Amino acid sequence: MRIKKSAAPIGAEIFDIDLSKGLDDSTYEAAANALHENEVVVFRGQKLTAPQQIAFSRRFGDLDVNVRSEFNKDGHPEVLVLSNIQKDGKPIGVVDAGRYWHTDLCYLKRPARATVLHALEVPMNGDEPLGDTLFSSMTCAYEALPEATKRRVEGLKAVHSYRYTYEQKARDFKLRPNLVERGTDWLPPDVVHDVVRRHPVTGKKCLYVNEGYTTRIVGLPKAESDALLAELKAHAVQPQFQYTHKWQVGDLLMWDNCAVQHKAVPNYALPQRRLIERTTVLGPAEIGVLASAVESA
Numbered sequence: 001m002r003i004k005k006s007a008a009p010i011g012a013e014i015f016d017i018d019l020s021k022g023l024d025d026s027t028y029e030a031a032a033n034a035l036h037e038n039e040v041v042v043f044r045g046q047k048l049t050a051p052q053q054i055a056f057s058r059r060f061g062d063l064d065v066n067v068r069s070e071f072n073k074d075g076h077p078e079v080l081v082l083s084n085i086q087k088d089g090k091p092i093g094v095v096d097a098g099r100y101w102h103t104d105l106c107y108l109k110r111p112a113r114a115t116v117l118h119a120l121e122v123p124m125n126g127d128e129p130l131g132d133t134l135f136s137s138m139t140c141a142y143e144a145l146p147e148a149t150k151r152r153v154e155g156l157k158a159v160h161s162y163r164y165t166y167e168q169k170a171r172d173f174k175l176r177p178n179l180v181e182r183g184t185d186w187l188p189p190d191v192v193h194d195v196v197r198r199h200p201v202t203g204k205k206c207l208y209v210n211e212g213y214t215t216r217i218v219g220l221p222k223a224e225s226d227a228l229l230a231e232l233k234a235h236a237v238q239p240q241f242q243y244t245h246k247w248q249v250g251d252l253l254m255w256d257n258c259a260v261q262h263k264a265v266p267n268y269a270l271p272q273r274r275l276i277e278r279t280t281v282l283g284p285a286e287i288g289v290l291a292s293a294v295e296s297a
Contacts, residue, residue: 001030005038010137010260011243012038019043019252020052028059035114036201039259040135040243043252048118050076050277053252057116057279064105064112064280067162067186068094073277082117082276084269093275096175098264100165101136101237102212103257104280107162109191109288112257113200114281119251123272130268133245133253135260138206140241142196145207153207153232156195156220159291160213163187190291192218195232199258200284207236210261218294236261258283 002015012034023031034041048056050073057063063078071093073079083093105112123130142150163179166187170178179187195217197208209232217225245253255262268274 001027003034003038003041006243008243009140009241010039010135011245012041014041014043015045017043019046019056020048022052022055023059032060035254035256036199036259039137039139040245040253040255042245043254044248045250046118046252047250048252050079053116053118053277053279054078056252057114057281061113061281061284064282066278066280067188069186078279080278080280082274082278083121084123084272084274085121086270091175096169096173096266098133098262099169099173099266100210100212101233101261101263102165102210103138103208103261105257105282106160106193106208106210107165107188107191107213109286109290110282111193111288112280113283114254114256116279116281117251117253118277119247119249119253119275120277121273121275122247122249123268123274125268125272129247130265130272131247131274132265132267133247134263134265135243135245135255136237136241136262137243137260138208138236139199139202139204139259141236141238142205142207144238144241145235149231150196153195153228157192157218157294158195158209158229159190159192159215159218160288161190161215161291162213163190164215165212190215191288192291192294193288197258197287199256202259204259206258207232208258209233210236218291237263 001017004013066080081093
């Protein structure tokens with residue numbers, strides 16, 4: 001296994017490994033260490049079936065079954081399809097995934113440890129790949145906060161809402177049914193997480209608020225909460241914290257959802273096709289609480 005670090009503060013390419021054969025214990029440890037050290041890693045040139053991707057991902061923990069169940073892969077519900085391709089006039093996958101800065105499953109009490117994306121088709125403009133994915137390091141973002149801001153946010157908690165983001169995307173992009181049409185029984189309830197999380201493995205402090213799902217700071221007046229969140233969200237995604245991933249067919253891209261936020265660049269359209277299959281590894285334990293329980297206490 002050969003590792004080439006990016007020129008950015010995070011991100012690394014990993015070569016000379018065939019993930020379809022599975023991971024023995026020593027190779028798993030090397031891959032996990034590379035993930036924790038670099039926060040985003042890409043295994044180049046992989047050819048994995050859905051069961052092989054599931055098996056690789058499961059080495060890192062339990063797998064999520066996404067709430068957008070209509071886009072979970074037939075026979076393999078742990079795999080979520082991300083795609084702009086249509087069949088019989090309907091999308092075969094999530095079309096508007098990742099349009100805001102976010103971290104996966106922050107809207108659950110047990111948020112994601114890691115996300116794994118396998119690129120099957122990549123949109124191109126000549127020789128230039130489209131549909132980049134941007135990453136921003138939340139360890140770097142926290143370390144760069146002014147000391148006064150660190151003291152201010154220590155111990156604060158914030159609400160993360162899947163419902164909020166779903167409704168926002170329905171309004172902004174008009175690529176999914178609104179909740180009046182779809183109903184709301186399937187929605188996960190809002191949860192509360194610490195604004196500053198300690199990474200469960202490295203122990204580093206990570207800023208844990210994001211544009212996509214974080215709606216308010218618990219216990220602060222609305223105006224103060226809005227102002228603080230706007231400040232933190234803008235700080236978190238400054239260019240000096242970022243890595244840009246340029247896709248290749250066969251990439252298996254993996255990132256640490258405590259340590260980074262990410263955002264998709266939707267600069268392509270049919271007939272340029274994008275097809276990516278996603279698995280999401282859950283964190284080791286429930287660390288959030290229901291917002292309803294916190295705010296009613």
